[in-house]
Amino acid sequence: AQKVTQAQTEISVVEKEDVTLDCVYETRDTTYYLFWYKQPPSGELVFLIRRNSFDEQNEISGRYSWNFQKSTSSFNFTITASQVVDSAVYFCALSEYGGATNKLIFGTGTLLAVQP
Amino acid sequence: DVKVTQSSRYLVKRTGEKVFLECVQDMDHENMFWYRQDPGLGLRLIYFSYDVKMKEKGDIPEGYSVSREKKERFSLILESASTNQTSMYLCASTKQGPTEAFFGQGTRLTVV
Numbered sequence: 162a163q164k165v166t167q168a169q170t171e172i173s174v175v176e177k178e179d180v181t182l183d184c185v186y187e188t189r190d191t192t193y194y195l196f197w198y199k200q201p202p203s204g205e206l207v208f209l210i211r212r213n214s215f216d217e218q219n220e221i222s223g224r225y226s227w228n229f230q231k232s233t234s235s236f237n238f239t240i241t242a243s244q245v246v247d248s249a250v251y252f253c254a255l256s257e258y259g260g261a262t263n264k265l266i267f268g269t270g271t272l273l274a275v276q277p
Numbered sequence: 278d279v280k281v282t283q284s285s286r287y288l289v290k291r292t293g294e295k296v297f298l299e300c301v302q303d304m305d306h307e308n309m310f311w312y313r314q315d316p317g318l319g320l321r322l323i324y325f326s327y328d329v330k331m332k333e334k335g336d337i338p339e340g341y342s343v344s345r346e347k348k349e350r351f352s353l354i355l356e357s358a359s360t361n362q363t364s365m366y367l368c369a370s371t372k373q374g375p376t377e378a379f380f381g382q383g384t385r386l387t388v389v
Contacts, residue, residue, distance in 0.1 A: 206367070264325060269317060
């Protein structure tokens with residue numbers, strides 16, 4: 162069965178610190194997709210990134226970077242030089258390739274608080 | 278600007294009432310989803326639909342039903358609301374395949 166674990170419930174950092182959010186997943190499929198979403202205080206989830214199971218290259222987008230390691234079933238998210246605007250709940254999600262449907266399973270989320 | 282719109286931001290209902298939560302998307306997406314979000318539990322899938330009149334149970338369908346009569350609209354129905362259904366409800370939609378999901382702003386439902 163699919164499962165996504167985000168063991169860190171809350172993280173608090175001071176502005177300009179680097180922070181890594183952990184995500185560990187379980188799936189029996191060989192083809193699957195992993196996602197990160199951000200939920201700011203306003204409530205609406207915002208898509209950040211999608212990776213497929215065949216692409217283990219790390220990705221960097223500005224201050225954000227993602228480390229995908231199939232060997233440890235992990236898809237971790239690092240924010241470099243954190244800012245107050247990064248304060249949000251971050252969700253990791255998993256989707257198995259099921260043809261037409263895209264059943265997204267989410268982790269429990271990590272609340273990141275960036276203090277000025 | 279692409280949009281998923283949920284009919285209410287806040288809702289207060291009485292125990293035993295029948296409750297309708299409406300969701301509309303303007304992106305011609307095939308897939309639509311209903312999740313509930315509770316502290317410490319993340320987002321849990323209630324139901325999803327991959328086509329008009331088609332639906333599948335998610336992980337926690339008990340006490341809920343859904344309706345999708347038109348492609349753009351997906352309704353979540355609480356047949357007889359109970360206090361343990363007090364929660365934040367999130368609607369999402371995607372194109373066919375494992376693409377990014379677009380979310381509505383959420384409906385915070387309180388059952389008293």
